Amino acid sequence: MLRAVSGAVSGFLIASAFIIEGGSADPLACQPNSEQPMLPIFHIIGNVTKNTDGSIHLEPINDCSGVTYYKGIYHVWHQCCQNHWDHVISKDLIHWQRLPPPIQPVTLKTWDGSITMLEAEDGGPLILYDAQDGKLGSHGEDPRTPLDRPILGVAKLADPDDKYLLKWTRDANNPVAFDGNPISFPGQVWKNGDYYNFIGQGNRFQSNDSSFHSWTNMGPMIGIGEHGGQWWMPVPNQVDGTPPPAGTPNRLVNVNGGATYLFGFYNPENETFTPWSPGGEKPGKEATLERGGADWWGGQGGPGNNGRMMIIGWATPDYGGPAGPGIGFLTRLTLLREVHYDPKLMDLVSNPVPELTGLRTSSMASEKGLVLTSQPHAVQGTGGGAASSADVVISFSGFVDGSVMGACVLANSSFEGLGISLVVSGGTVTAKAGTCSESMKAVTNGGGTSFPLFDDESELQLRILPDRSLADFFVQGGRWSGTISWQAKGPRAAGDSTVAVWSNSTSEVKADIDVFGMGCGWVDPSYTEHPTM
Numbered sequence: 001m002l003r004a005v006s007g008a009v010s011g012f013l014i015a016s017a018f019i020i021e022g023g024s025a026d027p028l029a030c031q032p033n034s035e036q037p038m039l040p041i042f043h044i045i046g047n048v049t050k051n052t053d054g055s056i057h058l059e060p061i062n063d064c065s066g067v068t069y070y071k072g073i074y075h076v077w078h079q080c081c082q083n084h085w086d087h088v089i090s091k092d093l094i095h096w097q098r099l100p101p102p103i104q105p106v107t108l109k110t111w112d113g114s115i116t117m118l119e120a121e122d123g124g125p126l127i128l129y130d131a132q133d134g135k136l137g138s139h140g141e142d143p144r145t146p147l148d149r150p151i152l153g154v155a156k157l158a159d160p161d162d163k164y165l166l167k168w169t170r171d172a173n174n175p176v177a178f179d180g181n182p183i184s185f186p187g188q189v190w191k192n193g194d195y196y197n198f199i200g201q202g203n204r205f206q207s208n209d210s211s212f213h214s215w216t217n218m219g220p221m222i223g224i225g226e227h228g229g230q231w232w233m234p235v236p237n238q239v240d241g242t243p244p245p246a247g248t249p250n251r252l253v254n255v256n257g258g259a260t261y262l263f264g265f266y267n268p269e270n271e272t273f274t275p276w277s278p279g280g281e282k283p284g285k286e287a288t289l290e291r292g293g294a295d296w297w298g299g300q301g302g303p304g305n306n307g308r309m310m311i312i313g314w315a316t317p318d319y320g321g322p323a324g325p326g327i328g329f330l331t332r333l334t335l336l337r338e339v340h341y342d343p344k345l346m347d348l349v350s351n352p353v354p355e356l357t358g359l360r361t362s363s364m365a366s367e368k369g370l371v372l373t374s375q376p377h378a379v380q381g382t383g384g385g386a387a388s389s390a391d392v393v394i395s396f397s398g399f400v401d402g403s404v405m406g407a408c409v410l411a412n413s414s415f416e417g418l419g420i421s422l423v424v425s426g427g428t429v430t431a432k433a434g435t436c437s438e439s440m441k442a443v444t445n446g447g448g449t450s451f452p453l454f455d456d457e458s459e460l461q462l463r464i465l466p467d468r469s470l471a472d473f474f475v476q477g478g479r480w481s482g483t484i485s486w487q488a489k490g491p492r493a494a495g496d497s498t499v500a501v502w503s504n505s506t507s508e509v510k511a512d513i514d515v516f517g518m519g520c521g522w523v524d525p526s527y528t529e530h531p532t533m
Helices: 354-359 436-440
Strands: 002-004 018-020 048-050 056-058 061-070 073-080 084-090 096-099 113-117 125-130 152-157 168-170 177-179 190-192 195-200 203-207 214-220 251-256 260-267 272-275 286-288 295-300 309-314 337-342 347-352 360-371 390-397 404-411 418-425 428-435 449-452 459-466 470-475 480-485 498-504 510-518 522-527
Touching: 061 113, 061 309, 073 295, 073 309, 251 286, 347 354, 347 459, 347 470, 354 360, 354 390, 390 404, 390 498, 404 436, 404 459, 418 436, 418 459, 418 470, 428 436, 428 470, 428 480, 436 498, 498 510
Parallel strands: 061 295, 096 522, 177 214
Antiparallel strands: 002 018, 048 056, 061 073, 073 084, 084 096, 113 125, 125 152, 152 168, 190 195, 195 203, 203 214, 251 260, 260 272, 260 286, 295 309, 309 337, 337 347, 360 510, 390 459, 390 510, 404 418, 404 498, 418 428, 428 449, 459 470, 470 480
């Protein structure tokens, strides 16, 4: 017999899942590595339930829907279970707590869409979501039916004083009515004078309706189709918090999922967006913020996220092997990243939110001036599961043109794990992440993507954050970033956690290495209907 439950198990939410009658719903700490070697502890994963036999059910999560800030609380919104939105909050960007799905009941579908922190005088927090209950047939039953038929719904925050954004009300006048061609994947709403705008599938939509139910398709503004305009925000500040220099474009818009952005100038007087071409490139300068395997990013910035631009994505590909007792499928999100504008590069850089260093528990290992060879060097103290959830900081020096170096994490005794290679050539660094063996063959296999290395830079900085079944990589202050997930080739053993470094170079490449343990990113209780943050 199955029953719905509302409680926390293994550090994660069970609001909309089911457990076997008699199953435990007691809150537990993050699972020990020996019991759940694939279950991340400081990345966001799906809702977890524990069965009476001790096995675990993990709900699948996927597309990200936004990152917002409201009355002192940060919120990450993402899809769950192929039918509804889910909601995670944090006060410090270190510790997270799950709340019930925001738009109830979950039996009425709420798919991809947007969330906008409008000012109170403009209507307050607003969700536009794709409602799929009106489809003519399921994707399997009728392959001619699109997966996202354009039926949009409006949901408003029930209590504007609710800083947790707990309860949302579907408007009785749903669905949205379109004048002109309808769309799915609506972007954030902004007000211009006496009317509202949003971009959807490359077109601009305009409305004078304060209930947000009537929208007119004004035609192309961005183009690109499905991936054009769901994320629309100001160009973020520099790393030191200062605004971008004069002459920098005033807007970013996504042109490929949520990790590739086009710079441009938005003119509210005539509602145009002009791509920025500092070097004459066409259609304009783009910033790509994901070089690994993650997909469908949610990104927001400006006043709706405390003046900070942040992105988070779906860490694909999903793991399809035995992820733990009873878990045959594992989905998770990437690390939450903060994005800044770098005027020297005239580009964006992406790094872990700086608050994340507060989750470090101890210094696990430190080796300085290590001379690297082609034989991987295992960092002492990082094996046996010790560095399965860690923060690894490496500084390479002594490289010359043609030098190749790299690092691996979550590695076993044969140095199989997740890794990255860095090739210095002609004033650029080419980075490529994958398995350790793939990384060590980068010289012969080629591939990867490049970024500039300036003449005054004698060190190459690498930061890796492994978390049991995935790792996030950040190179040279975020000029290159990417997330790699464990593939379905077999489970990672609990003891496979070694950090290793290597170099195939005729010069004497050296490395300074620091490895820090990482604590659990979930508060107790990890799920609640009554948050206290």
